[in-house]
Amino acid sequence: MTDTPKGPESYFPSIEKKYGRPIEEWKALIRTSDLNKHMELVNWLKADHGMGHGHANALVAHTLKESGT
Incomplete structure (x- = not known):
């Protein structure tokens, strides 16, 4: 049985x-962006890529946590 992802x-x-x-493609876009603050990145994904707030927030939070930011 596989574990259900959390967070x-x-x-x-x-x-x-x-x-x-x-x-991985989304995370690469976040990492190569000139932006580095959480909400700047969330707003960028929403404005430029049409992403919903929850999805953008989850991606940014996970990516920044991975990079130790």
């Missing part, structure tokens, strides 16, 4: 389905 990762399947890109 930000629980959004990943629906993000991939809704926005048509793999999570």
Whole structure:
């Protein structure tokens, strides 16, 4: 039996389905962005990529946590 993802990762399947890109691609976009503050990145994903707030927030939180920011 597989573990059900918790926290930000629980959004990943629906993000991939809704926005048509793999999570690693989204995380690469976040990492290469000139922005570095959490809410700046969330607002950028919402404005430039049409992402909903919850999905953007989950991606940014997970990506920044991975990079230790």
